[in-house]
Amino acid sequence: MRTSIATVCVSGTLADKLHACAAAGFDGVEIFEPDLIAAPESPEEIRALAERLGLSLDMYQPMRDVEGVDEEEFARVLRRAEAKFRLMQRLGMDLVLCCSNVATATIDDDEVSASQLRRLGDLAAGYGIRIAYEALAWGRFVDDYRRSWDIVRLADHPAVGICLDSFHILSRGHDPAAIAEIPGEKIFFVQLADAPLLSMDVLSWSRHHRLFPGEGGFDLTAFVGHILRAGYLGPLSLEVFNDTFRQTDAARTAAHARRSLRWLEDGVARAGALPDPGTVALLPDSAAPSGFDFVEIKAEDTSEVEQVLAAVGFTPRGRHRTKPVTLWSAGRARVVLNEQHARDLAPHLAAIGFEVDDADAVTRRAAELRLPRAYRRTYATEQPLPAAVAPDGTEVYWAQAPDAGEPAWVAEFEHGERAVPGSIVRVDHVSLTQPWQVVDESVLFYTATFALRSESATQVASPRGLVQSRVIASPDGGIRIPLNVAPPIVADPGPARGLAQHVAFSCSDVAAVARRARERGLALLEIPDNYYADLAARTDLGDDEIARLRDLGIVYDTDGEAEYLQFYTRTFGQVFFEFVERRGGYGGYGAGNAPVRLTAQNAFAGAGRVQP
Amino acid sequence: MRTSIATVCVSGTLADKLHACAAAGFDGVEIFEPDLIAAPESPEEIRALAERLGLSLDMYQPMRDVEGVDEEEFARVLRRAEAKFRLMQRLGMDLVLCCSNVATATIDDDEVSASQLRRLGDLAAGYGIRIAYEALAWGRFVDDYRRSWDIVRLADHPAVGICLDSFHILSRGHDPAAIAEIPGEKIFFVQLADAPLLSMDVLSWSRHHRLFPGEGGFDLTAFVGHILRAGYLGPLSLEVFNDTFRQTDAARTAAHARRSLRWLEDGVARAGALPDPGTVALLPDSAAPSGFDFVEIKAEDTSEVEQVLAAVGFTPRGRHRTKPVTLWSAGRARVVLNEQHARDLAPHLAAIGFEVDDADAVTRRAAELRLPRAYRRTYATEQPLPAAVAPDGTEVYWAQAPDAGEPAWVAEFEHGERAVPGSIVRVDHVSLTQPWQVVDESVLFYTATFALRSESATQVASPRGLVQSRVIASPDGGIRIPLNVAPPIVADPGPARGLAQHVAFSCSDVAAVARRARERGLALLEIPDNYYADLAARTDLGDDEIARLRDLGIVYDTDGEAEYLQFYTRTFGQVFFEFVERRGGYGGYGAGNAPVRLTAQNAFAGAGRVQP
Known part of the structure; x- marks a missing residue:
């Protein structure tokens, strides 16, 4: 499986992060927009650096508050989106994350959201870009992946698919089994995070306490199993907002992150969830020390x-x-x-x-x-x-x-x-x-x-x-x-x-x-x-x-x-x-x-x- | 107003804590039981030290899980309580905090709880000790001060009264106005804590995030107003569980704590809530700097x-x-x-x-x-x-x-x-x-x-x-x-x-x-x-x-x-x-x-x- 990681997972400047993620052995990264905005390097420099390091730039993220809005607001969404699509072209990127609306949504109607995503998809397609729509756990109207999938299905546009994030699904206790019913080619991206099982508001939990797979209380092996059964072929990408990892040494955190994914791959393979079992080498068997x-x-x-x-x-x-x-x-x-x-x-x-x-x-x-x-x-x-x-x-x-x-x-x-x-x-x-x-x-x-x-x-x-x-x-x-x-x-x-x-x-x-x-x-x-x-x-x-x-x-x-x-x-x-x-x-x-x-x-x- | 503070608020050994609280100008302290258990000093030494420092030992705390239990368990409660009453005699203390049952309660019946508190009160009275019963915000059956007051009223025993803790009341959003209807002499003790307005489980919130008055989101001025209108004449005592204050310098934290209480006294006096306005000197008026x-x-x-x-x-x-x-x-x-x-x-x-x-x-x-x-x-x-x-x-x-x-x-x-x-x-x-x-x-x-x-x-x-x-x-x-x-x-x-x-x-x-x-x-x-x-x-x-x-x-x-x-x-x-x-x-x-x-x-x- 290809591996990716969001740049927000580690500390440092964007260039620091790319070096660290490449050294840790990731195949690609998600570019977290604030990292790019604060970077002194031009988009062309970032693109060239990633190329030299052998990192693919898998997803630009996030675009917020794009749907469920009135037409006046949607005009602003399209203008903003077009500027970002041009930027993505300079970066050589073709996938952008669109989160379900938190702040500006006024219309709670799947048809409206689907229509707006379809028009955004039209615009994106003109730039060779695809949109991965994700239900945030605290979305104003759309806070469940099953509803985001309903909307994507309604949008019915080749440039509009879904992004599935384990945190947003498992933190709400939503059953991930329905993922297996989504056609694999409509799952445009998968983000993975573990977390301790805390009883607190889900936004603070998400922003500060996510963990790498194997360190928290979520069953990510089963989660990835559903994803693979759906036929998803893209990268498994880590998106871990964690106050500690944001400040510790980037190279060390990236190596740690990559290790968690290697462990998860092994667990998924052992659970028999791989469509093509040969693609992941199992870790050597090891019983617990006596x-x-x-x-x-x-x-x-x-x-x-x-x-x-x-x-x-x-x-x-x-x-x-x-x-x-x-x-x-x-x-x-x-x-x-x-x-x-x-x-x-x-x-x-x-x-x-x-x-x-x-x-x-x-x-x-x-x-x-x-x-x-x-x-x-x-x-x-x-x-x-x-x-x-x-x-x-x-x-x-x-x-x-x-x-x-x-x-x-x-x-x-x-x-x-x-x-x-x-x-x-x-x-x-x-x-x-x-x-x-x-x-x-x-x-x-x-x-x-x-x-x-x-x-x-x-x-x-x-x-x-x-x-x-x-x-x-x-x-x-x-x-x-x-x-x-x-x-x-x-x-x-x-x-x-x-x-x-x-x-x-x-x-x-x-x-x-x-x-x-x-x-x-x-x-x-x-x-x-x-x-x-x-x-x-x-x-x-x-x-x-x-x-x-x-x-x-x-x-x-x-x-x-x-x-x-x-x-x-x-x-x-x-x-x-x-x-x-x-x-x-x-x-x-x-x-x-x-x-x-x-x-x-x-x-x-x-x-x-x-x-x- | 007399001022007191629970020893759990500050760091150090019990002796360190007594020194720090006395130096900060508190009139008395609540002895937090784990502090005493870990102390090398005998109860007599602690009593003598407090006496020399001019600190009254206001309340021993906490006794847990004392009521709402079956008779076999209640026999154990009485045995345990008697050992503690003897210890309190050695300390020269006459008030003990009893928290509403969290762990062992099996009987959700005010009459049963009241009867058990009454018998505990009988035992306590033999040692010249009184019991302050407090509803914890996460009590198994009793989690509201109005219910704890119902039980105390039913117990109808001179050695059984109520303890009111601002955190347990305000964290649950319970209206403190009914406090004013409790006869002042049945309010045996008052504990004060502020807290930031967090959305998380109330137990973790209470154990780690309490603050001193004026630092969080609770209206403690109004809370103390209700207490005073009820006719309470005892000390205002701080009970602040806070991960930071538990580790910072005790003398400094105690001074900080005492300052928060001085500020609160002033606010209460200005709000006109004092039964006898001359008892608290107002702080000099001060407008904000220009x-x-x-x-x-x-x-x-x-x-x-x-x-x-x-x-x-x-x-x-x-x-x-x-x-x-x-x-x-x-x-x-x-x-x-x-x-x-x-x-x-x-x-x-x-x-x-x-x-x-x-x-x-x-x-x-x-x-x-x-x-x-x-x-x-x-x-x-x-x-x-x-x-x-x-x-x-x-x-x-x-x-x-x-x-x-x-x-x-x-x-x-x-x-x-x-x-x-x-x-x-x-x-x-x-x-x-x-x-x-x-x-x-x-x-x-x-x-x-x-x-x-x-x-x-x-x-x-x-x-x-x-x-x-x-x-x-x-x-x-x-x-x-x-x-x-x-x-x-x-x-x-x-x-x-x-x-x-x-x-x-x-x-x-x-x-x-x-x-x-x-x-x-x-x-x-x-x-x-x-x-x-x-x-x-x-x-x-x-x-x-x-x-x-x-x-x-x-x-x-x-x-x-x-x-x-x-x-x-x-x-x-x-x-x-x-x-x-x-x-x-x-x-x-x-x-x-x-x-x-x-x-x-x-x-x-x-x-x-x-x-x-």
Whole structure:
């Protein structure tokens, strides 16, 4: 399928946008009129630039308020349209988007609208131009694609067709099934946008909150299926109005946008909706990872982390044979401490590893999705570890899950001790702090590459503002990654150092781990007595149980049946550890305890408060 | 009237919050339960701290889901409540907020709810505690204050009364007039919040977008009038859930909150709603300023600005007799160039001055509102200029409008030239760039202190994201101040250097000013030809007129009748000048032209693009 993108999706000047969209691999663009009006380049220059970049100029947009008007107003519409048709000729363009009337419509009559579109079509045809008529979700009279199709059918003009935009249809809850009944050659253009399922006025929702496919709540795979069944052969074009993407780096956003379309194409192909199945190469099959292979903490000096790991029961498994890197393990949890290329760096979570069933397939999938690769110095005789850089900068590795025992790379660590059984079982989840402007991109990164799912979203109060949290997880819970977004005022747009990352380890007996840590003199995060008084008031836990939890600084959550117990280390550098015990299939993360934890951590210690 | 504030309104730990609220001059606070639970201090410590700070602990909140439940659930409610009542005794508190049931209600029956509140009241009374029952706007069965009052009346218990929250009532559009029929002694508490008039689900609106009184769209003066007519004698308490205020400096937010309540008290008193008019001192009367007295640009070296001023027709009026400050004027526009204490500073808008009809009244009003004062080195024989620091850091001066001629302070400038008549008339508007976290505070600053009004709000697209713009103006248009908020990613939380400020001068003949500037070799901002092609397509301007505008780089707007012509200088430092001509009473700011201007300025040149 050909791919296109509206220039409004990305930041910068029109020339910036064309460069970015071409570099990302799009076949064409829609020219958003305000971008052209503000451009210093002449239409001929834009045309030549697009030609050199190999971009087709697919649609000029939008023309507004063209139909349903009185004849005096329609005369002005034709005059304005003719000027735009001449401009389009200079651009070498032959398709223009006409939106259903919002502002000037006075006549609610399909015949009138059809007649006006027909006359506009006559004028357009004289310039070799075609008109794609689109029902806006907030059109004055025409706000449903089925009505816009009625009008186009009535207009019955070869230069007048319909434009279908997933947002305008799905935001209103209109059934897209009737699309399949529109003759494909009358669908002149298709615009795609996803969106979170919000309850707000549809205009604000559309103008500020659209997302790229795969990042929101719309079923775009099914939507495109209807389009293709209708026989549409034109490009799939993204039109995403989003406050964040309008300001972030254009090249990056365009690459992200193209990735979302590649993911969607694959989904459409897998759903069997392609008329000619050979036209889209499927992405290599990839099951969700079965678990975390390792987590890596990087710092100039990792000895503070070693103290903590030793106290809670991790075993030192030795030093890497060629690098200043050590491995610690407990149960199936493996923590790599990396001092290579780490000058001046405080401890932070630099990488995570996934165990996958087909590492080669993931590697090819990552390449198909054009993910930025991560490079790590390895020598010829060492285990190669393929990796991609996640949008927040974390390196994400993947390796073949071993049939039994430990993965092959563990053998590269020398002079370590033998692992001994204990209460720590494996990595339960990894919380990654996200700069707010990348969190949607991160969702697509994990879901498209690793077949993970975007699950619950929540907000957690802290003394420094609300922390937004979205969870990425595998269906069986082997992988859980809460993505936390710090309040913008404290988070530098960079690596959001203010809000600590953390690794949670699941335990068979979390109290035993806490007790061991305390016996070894490890200072844990202090939980206030007020918390335990409230816990006693709102749960059925007995006084003895409350006293035992308080004594060990363990916090508690329950959904009525299943239970969750947690305790936290202090924060070292930008990271802390959490130890959890899930009882009875508890599926959450103790969000109710997070405000207490964040307050005890003095929210984001080290994050400078900003005063304007 | 006594004043109170819920601790959820401000950031920090509970102790931080108490300190901030006391310093701001509140009489008491509502303790938001999650703040207490996360606090390391014991209830006794919190009680003692509040006592030392002179803060009463007015209400503990919230208890949720207490009524409309089956008896098994109600037994749990009583157990939970008793634990909280014991906690309140330790805190020395005697009033608790009970919200209408959202989660566990199964019985939609006023008699059942009333009976349960009565039994809860019995339990509370044993601890010397009273219950304030509040209808949440999204309560399962009880979502209207009139129904909550019916239930309280049915409960008929001395320890059971009602809590009235302006948000829950006004967000639903419920008529607050019936409040006046509730006996004052049964209104146990009143919570106040303003809010912008948004179209979204009421829960999200309430949790994230509340504002302090005077900053949103609710008529709180009338609301409080109803409360007072009912005979309520308790505190007016602010309960404002706002994502921004939850993260900005607590002391600053508390002062801002207290200011909003002072403004509201004044409005209520002026509306004649006080039962005992002597209880609230009116703020000194203040009419809106009649115009701008001056604008001041500060820089280590202001010579670039001088070149621009000279080219467009300003007259150098001399140097200040004691300071490295010069004055330029054209018509009634006065520009002060200040090189004092300006080492390393690029040109920026440091101060604006207003002409007011009673400078002393404004001074007293500013003091009553506890505005931070600005200090400027003046000597005993010089004109004193009172000033306040606006939330964005701009110094705002006010001075008595002269009966005729120039203000007295002009005489302190020596060795200047005589002003000559020209096309520049006066300062039309001053656009101030706001860090996003202070814009609501800025609105209150201008409206409460200077009797200005908050007018239109709009958004303008730039190549670097959407710029939010809100206009502060006087009723006659003598003062116009667009407050512009740059997209967060490019604006440092500090002085938002990325987006340029500007001063617009109104002209009797803007083309003459542009021509003069060009003749003197001043390079103006270049407007692309594409803009003029579009202008020709969408307006009735003739080819000659379009050519004349293009030749001078003038952009144009019309509302169909009135017209607006503008041209812009290039940006020097953080500021540029604009020259405008309003024809036929045009009231806007040419927002449609702003994207073209922002693109020509390469959006915010000098603002570093941020890459995570």
